[in-house]
Amino acid sequence: MTDTVLEKLKILAESAKYDVSCSSSGTVRRNAAGTLGNTVGGVGICHSFTSDGRCVSLLKIMLTNHCIFDCAYCINRRSNDRPRATLSVKELVDLTIEFYRRNYIGMDSLIPASKISNLTQGMFVGAVSDNFDERIEQKIFHAEIVIDTAKVSAEMEAYRPIPVIADFRNASGDDTMKTSIDANYRQIKQEILSLVDSEIARIKSDPKLQGLMKG
Template sequence: MNLESAQIFPILTSYDELANYLSPFLDAWEGGAQDQLQGQIASAKIPLSRMISPALYWVMTGDDFSLDINNPNEPKVLVVGNNPDRQNIYSAALGLYNSRIVKLINKKHQLKSSVIIDELPTIYFRGLDNLIATARSNKVAVCLGFQDFSQLTRDYGDKESKVIQNTVGNVFSGQVVGETAKTLSERFGKVLQQRQSMTINRNDKSTSISTQMDSLIPASKISNLTQGMFVGAVSDNFDERIDQKIFHAEIVVDSTKISAEMKTYQPIPMIVDFKNKDGSDNLKETIEANYRKVKQEILLLVDSEMERVKNDPLLSHLIKQ
């Protein structure tokens, strides 16, 4: 990011697959519009500069494992988390990982897998709507968790938010209010309900019975659910029919069964041990050393690339003397 344009443009333009993308910038640079060009580059640098962190450099370098988590030969469980204090910084990195993982796992002949995203609005998941629509045929289950539809609309935009809401086949909801409760009530549909009214006057008493379509689960009921009570709808398959698709019930947690399962958990394997031979912690020193190493490798890479362009008769014209 701190390199000069005289180095960046010749290196990137030397690759045919990038030349077309860089053509407008290169024309501006060669045409003397450096001031306008620097303003555009600065607009891209400022958000990216927030990601400069030794810890992030450590996480995003190395080859500890591959991201094809449903590979039959090397199955994995990958857990990543965001930091609320640095949400805007880490969201870009998480979005990059998510986009790459989706491309790798959404394929045929892989193991069954699941993508579980809690607090979805805190990160931008590019291609999420397409994943929901196509992943089922590739045995990938997508589970999204968030507080309210309005959060999703705020961070993903109205159009993409609507696509996500309408594409998901199974819905489980606790207490929500406002437009979210109304949307869910409409999704659950209406049912023909019978109503009886009684009129009493001085002379006689009359009873009338009428039927009308009314919400199966009214928005007012969804807005007042108690803890543990859920409403929802599930989808079925051709060979696995579900007669009762819509529910309003309490989800009972079997604490005994969960405790027994937890006792069988295996410890997480140690991938990297941040300790010296004497047992002292060297986490900070290791991460800082990796940070300096990455920066040094970038400088060496730039030098070697500039030398390559300079010595190539077909590319040497890109370097302005």
């Protein structure tokens, strides 16, 4: 993503968040119990629900916030002094694909679950909106990420095995991980208690520090 597209994205996400539906677009919110999840500020990722109750992440931005009208209630009205931007169709499609590849957004709600189950790995779908002077007849697209399987296989063959850092099996082949973790926990706890006791004794024996002790 270029700096120019990123700047457009921030502007158009800000312009799109003033809406009844999916109003988390362009806002920063940390996840909490019972809420919709995290939102990333300024990039237009918001959350909504599908008809079957699933929560999905969507890319909700405007294609442009230029407007010839001057509606008093609208943040994008002509007379409002705010940054303006317009994404080309290619920029929006590339942006959607890039976000999908990074797993920022999900697009499975665009087609029924029965069809999703028949998709081959690497296939994805998306939807775009048009504007007054740039009509898009085919708003939903279905594409495939082309993978060079030979190159990927060659790369995987060059992988080195991950070295064993710690083996929790004893000479008999029994898994001693829980026992080892418990022993480490008890040792650390005892060392902390010993450290606290030694510090308390040091403070009590130092006239300059005795005032730090209560009781």
